[in-house]
Amino acid sequence: MPSSPCAPEEVRRVACVGAGVIGGGWVAHFLGRGYDVTAWDPAPDAEEKLRRLVDAAWPALTQIGLADGASPDRLTVAATVEEAVADAQFVQESAPEKLELKRSLLAQLDAAAPPGVVIASSTSGYPMTDMQTEAADPGRLVVGHPFNPPYLIPLVEVVGGERTDAAAVEWASRFYKVAGKSVITMERELPGFIANRLQEALWREALHMVAGGEATVKEIDDSITEGPGLRWAFMGPCLTFALAGGEGGMGHMLDHFGPSLKSPWTRLEAPELDDTLRAAMVDGCDEAAGSRTIAQLVAERDQGVIDVLRATGRLPRQRAEGTDAITHTPSTMGDEK
Incomplete structure (x- = not known):
């Protein structure tokens, strides 16, 4: 794996490939942290659903504290995979859990993304060793396994495959911490993770x-x-x-x-x-x-997570309106305790 084009702290543009529940949650998280996000999903109504998901998540993101410059307007939806990752500094893949699809898509992303850019998969069960078999540069492929919703649940489990460069795992772990996540860097692959x-x-x-x-x-x-x-x-x-x-x-x-x-x-x-x-x-x-709708249940869940995080000291207490937003450095939500 060539050296990454930038340090984790310097990342400003993220690509999210796959924009369903998990991929869309990642989009919302990265937007809330102040990144420019380019997304792609093959579904014909993907953009409409994605923007609706971001709008629904934004009140929760506002409660936990937006980064400087954070805005839904920093989302771009690309027409192709190649366009989505052309100038990405980090790529988060969140395609459906189908092994052959993961293999071919990760190979496609590897071919299209700038050299050295780390590509992470949101897979919930497949080892990276099984997914990186078709990529020309498997050294930059890692697992970055989140929990739903990624814009609220701090945890991300990071692990490489047999052909992953250790530097890529280290870089991804640092990036996720900078991006406000609580990271477990696993020493070895485990189906299903921890x-x-x-x-x-x-x-x-x-x-x-x-x-x-x-x-x-x-x-x-x-x-x-x-x-x-x-x-x-x-x-x-x-x-x-x-x-x-x-x-x-x-x-x-x-x-x-x-x-x-x-x-x-x-x-x-x-x-x-x-x-x-x-x-x-x-x-x-x-x-x-x-009688609660899915949207009402999602809002109830999000508020509950925020309340628990705040009550247990993993988020600052409720801020007065007009106070300064958090910066692009790790928040207490991302600290490992």
């Missing part, structure tokens, strides 16, 4: 409980939002369990509760997603949502 594997275990158990008639969708969601989710917002599961051991910490907790690990409480094999289970999940979510 957070998704933990989230997937909880999701599979939820599906088993619904499939077996053991709990409703609402009961499952309430069990998290009114229970362990409140602790997980500021303290992860390992440290939380350590406190269950009292003054003896994790050692006492493992000695005391360790035998229960042999109890058949969890079923990590996924249940069969048949028509009955699918209908139960869809109907359960409809019932839980009540």
Whole structure:
């Protein structure tokens, strides 16, 4: 991999390829951080949907603090992939999770982007080793895995593939931090990465409980939002369990509760997603949502995330109107604690 054309702190133009829920969320995030963003998506109505997503995200971005010069007007929607990345200083790919599509698109981006520019994939599960096989310069391809919505959830997991240059991983990690993210730079590839594997275990158990008639969708969601989710917002599961051991910490907790690990409480094999289970999940979510529309639920989620981030000290307290906007340096939202 040739040297990157600029340092992470000098990036001003970002290309986002793929503008669905995740790609559009990245667009909103980068716009909120004051970057010029060029986006591309093959859908005929992509631009209309993207600008609608940015408009919906802007109130939340305004609450957490916009960078100097941040504006939706700094978004350009390109007609082709080549146009989107022609003058990009960083590229974020967020295409659907189809391996052959990822391979061909990353190769196309590699051929079109300026030499040395780092290209990151938002993949939620594929190792970069499996995706970089067709690229002429695989050394600059990394994974930058976000969580939805990328404009609010701080986490991004960064990892390279077998043919990725270590300098590209380091550069991407620095760039994401400058861009206001909380970064985990993984030392090795892991299918599904870290957070998704933990989230997937909880999701599979939820599906088993619904499939077996053991709990409703609402009961499952309430069990998290009114229970362990409140602790997980500021303290992860390992440290939380350590406190269950009292003054003896994790050692006492493992000695005391360790035998229960042999109890058949969890079923990590996924249940069969048949028509009955699918209908139960869809109907359960409809019932839980009540009269709230998707747009109303998104606004409720965004406000909830902001409130939690602010309450746990990862965002400044509410600012008085007219105060200075944050600058292009990492915010407390991006600090690793």
